[in-house]
Amino acid sequence: MITAGIDLGTGAVKAVLFKHENGKTEWLGKRNHRIRQRDPLELCAQAYDQLLAEHGLSRDDVTYCATTGEGENIDFRTGHFYSMTTHARGAIYLDPDTTSVLDMGALHGRAVKTDSMGKVLNYRMTSQCASGSGQFLENISRYLGIAQDEIGPLSKEADDPEVVSSICAVLAETDVINMVSRGISAPNILKGIHLSMAGRLAKLLRVIKATDGVCLCTGGLALDSGMIDALNESLDKMKLKVEARAHEDSPYAGAIGAALWGAYRHQKLQQQEALAQAS
Amino acid sequence: MSTAEIIKRCEELYEDTHFTAAREWKAADPSRRVIGYMPVYVPREIMHAANMLSLGILGGGDKLEVIHGDAYYQSYICRIPRSTIELGKSGRLDFVDGMLFPSICDVIRNLSGMWKLMFPSSYVRYFDVPQNYKDDVGGNYYVAELQELREGLEKLSGNKITDEALRNSIAIYNINRALIRELYDLRAEMPHNVSSNDVYLLNRAGMVLPVEEHNEILREYMDKAAQQDNPVRDNCRIIINGSFCEQPPLNLIRSVEMAGCYIVDDDYMLINRWLLNEVPVDGDPLENLAKAFLHESADSAAKYCDREEDVGQYLLSTVRERRAEGVIFAAPSFCDPALLERPMLTERMKEHEIPHISFKYAENSGQMQPIREQAGTFADSIKLWS
Numbered sequence: 215m216i217t218a219g220i221d222l223g224t225g226a227v228k229a230v231l232f233k234h235e236n237g238k239t240e241w242l243g244k245r246n247h248r249i250r251q252r253d254p255l256e257l258c259a260q261a262y263d264q265l266l267a268e269h270g271l272s273r274d275d276v277t278y279c280a281t282t283g284e285g286e287n288i289d290f291r292t293g294h295f296y297s298m299t300t301h302a303r304g305a306i307y308l309d310p311d312t313t314s315v316l317d318m319g320a321l322h323g324r325a326v327k328t329d330s331m332g333k334v335l336n337y338r339m340t341s342q343c344a345s346g347s348g349q350f351l352e353n354i355s356r357y358l359g360i361a362q363d364e365i366g367p368l369s370k371e372a373d374d375p376e377v378v379s380s381i382c383a384v385l386a387e388t389d390v391i392n393m394v395s396r397g398i399s400a401p402n403i404l405k406g407i408h409l410s411m412a413g414r415l416a417k418l419l420r421v422i423k424a425t426d427g428v429c430l431c432t433g434g435l436a437l438d439s440g441m442i443d444a445l446n447e448s449l450d451k452m453k454l455k456v457e458a459r460a461h462e463d464s465p466y467a468g469a470i471g472a473a474l475w476g477a478y479r480h481q482k483l484q485q486q487e488a489l490a491q492a493s
Numbered sequence: 494m495s496t497a498e499i500i501k502r503c504e505e506l507y508e509d510t511h512f513t514a515a516r517e518w519k520a521a522d523p524s525r526r527v528i529g530y531m532p533v534y535v536p537r538e539i540m541h542a543a544n545m546l547s548l549g550i551l552g553g554g555d556k557l558e559v560i561h562g563d564a565y566y567q568s569y570i571c572r573i574p575r576s577t578i579e580l581g582k583s584g585r586l587d588f589v590d591g592m593l594f595p596s597i598c599d600v601i602r603n604l605s606g607m608w609k610l611m612f613p614s615s616y617v618r619y620f621d622v623p624q625n626y627k628d629d630v631g632g633n634y635y636v637a638e639l640q641e642l643r644e645g646l647e648k649l650s651g652n653k654i655t656d657e658a659l660r661n662s663i664a665i666y667n668i669n670r671a672l673i674r675e676l677y678d679l680r681a682e683m684p685h686n687v688s689s690n691d692v693y694l695l696n697r698a699g700m701v702l703p704v705e706e707h708n709e710i711l712r713e714y715m716d717k718a719a720q721q722d723n724p725v726r727d728n729c730r731i732i733i734n735g736s737f738c739e740q741p742p743l744n745l746i747r748s749v750e751m752a753g754c755y756i757v758d759d760d761y762m763l764i765n766r767w768l769l770n771e772v773p774v775d776g777d778p779l780e781n782l783a784k785a786f787l788h789e790s791a792d793s794a795a796k797y798c799d800r801e802e803d804v805g806q807y808l809l810s811t812v813r814e815r816r817a818e819g820v821i822f823a824a825p826s827f828c829d830p831a832l833l834e835r836p837m838l839t840e841r842m843k844e845h846e847i848p849h850i851s852f853k854y855a856e857n858s859g860q861m862q863p864i865r866e867q868a869g870t871f872a873d874s875i876k877l878w879s
Contacts, residue, residue, distance in 0.1 A: 286753070289724075293727030293728070298870065299870065333878060334870075482877075
């Protein structure tokens with residue numbers, strides 16, 4: 215059985231393929247397309263078809279195509295799962311020690327407490343204010359003329375981080391402009407932003423009572439090593455016995471979770487003799 | 494017409510807060526009269542027999558800006574009476590010859606009194622229904638109520654409402670109810686072909702169109718919808734409960750569907766399905782209507798239930814009949830009947846291990862993200878853990 219997971223995020227489309235045979239699960243492939251002002255639904259179809267073609271498959275070979283994120287409108291889906299459900303499952307797949315998840319996407323931050331099966335026990339989201347999001351960090355790095363993959367290493371070089379507003383992106387951007395004019399170094403600015411965002415996310419973990427164990431960071435921001443360090447600092451400061459970790463495939467956690475839940479759901483429906491048909 | 498064209502027409506009717514279709518119906522013949530009514534139920538057969546159009550007034554929806562209406566109510570009152578006053582004060586109901594205010598709650602009862610003061614030339618009636626279901630008590634009372642309504646409408650129209658005309662109207666509404674039942678059955682059977690958006694708009698069309706035209710629309714839609722071949726999604730089957738009076742915005746219904754739920758039953762516009770079976774056309778028509786109300790009518794929080802153990806039984810039987818996997822209690826903010834009954838209903842659901850969630854809305858609710866999130870996570874929990 216082949217299942218697919220498509221995570222339509224605010225900044226990127228992630229698609230994965232899984233093969234399930236004799237109780238074993240094999241991850242066949244993945245694709246990550248930045249949206250960059252393109253039609254997200256068309257991009258999903260494109261990513262999905264390219265991924266299938268890479269593995270000599272067609273849509274008809276897929277038993278269950280599961281969407282997540284903003285993918286409710288993808289017309290070729292079999293079913294849709296919500297982000298907290300899929301990120302929890304994806305995180306358990308990537309790191310079985312996971313007890314909580316921080317989904318750090320382009321627009322939202324989301325904390326999820328999970329059990330070892332990927333069942334969501336509790337969750338909270340940040341408000342829609344962009345100062346807690348990857349999009350904000352991306353904007354700032356562009357203003358500072360820093361490439362995205364340089365953000366993490368530079369942040370780690372900070373010796374005296376400057377704190378920015380953690381409430382509002384507009385105020386935070388003003389803070390950054392002031393810092394630049396005051397001659398604050400880029401590492402200290404970036405670290406300040408990381409700490410500000412990390413503080414908000416750590417509070418979310420405390421709210422959902424994820425106070426110990428491993429927290430796997432997912433979403434695009436999880437690959438920012440400076441952010442992970444800042445998060446661990448914030449967790450320490452808040453006396454939470456949580457270890458924040460990232461996985462190289464963290465951005466795919468939602469899509470992975472969708473594909474795995476799709477397989478689970480298919481088997482469940484098969485037992486109930488009530489299969490949905492993938493179009 | 495295709496199903497899309499039918500639904501487009503229904504949506505135009507739904508969005509028209511000036512009730513152009515009803516105005517045109519009335520303008521076509523000077524002897525015609527229009528009687529407005531509020532949820533949940535009035536016997537439309539009596540208006541029909543008097544050559545009147547019964548016009549469902551379900552508030553102003555999310556497009557109407559309420560200015561006058563807010564001045565009449567405290568902040569802890571629901572929105573439907575405010576927007577109904579707005580409809581009246583803004584002249585949108587100036588062609589309506591009378592208004593019926595059924596027994597839903599104190600707010601609507603008070604609205605009937607306010608309407609009398611605001612529109613003294615209009616025929617206004619608070620339409621009470623029995624709270625005793627014995628034929629010789631509640632039945633006699635209800636027949637007398639129906640007779641008073643009949644006489645009031647005769648006076649308004651200047652026409653005698655004969656038993657024969659009433660029997661004919663009962664027969665036509667029997668067809669309408671049968672078609673609506675068929676529509677609900679069809680949706681429960683193939684929700685991928687018959688969306689809740691469509692069912693809702695088809696029901697709404699019945700609020701403003703003559704019943705004969707509504708019957709034609711329903712027939713045509715079902716003929717076409719049954720032949721469609723839309724993909725079956727892996728959605729869960731849920732029932733919406735608590736939305737019998739103030740209506741949710743259409744976007745809310747769409748959001749629940751989009752979040753992965755097939756709505757297989759609901760209590761929107763219960764008037765279309767209030768009488769559960771065919772009303773006999775032989776014999777005394779008012780007695781037949783009264784018996785149908787007493788013994789074969791739907792249930793809602795707005796209907797008095799004289800035995801506590803019976804509360805929720807109707808919902809439970811609907812869950813079983815529709816093979817629903819969960820219930821979403823969606824009630825308007827400050828809706829006393831729905832919100833007071835909700836704890837009893839949720840208790841029933843717990844007793845029978847039926848998954849359920851609750852939220853509130855107003856007819857002008859605009860933020861659908863929290864609704865999508867709630868309905869979506871509910872759908873996930875049913876699909877994966879139920």
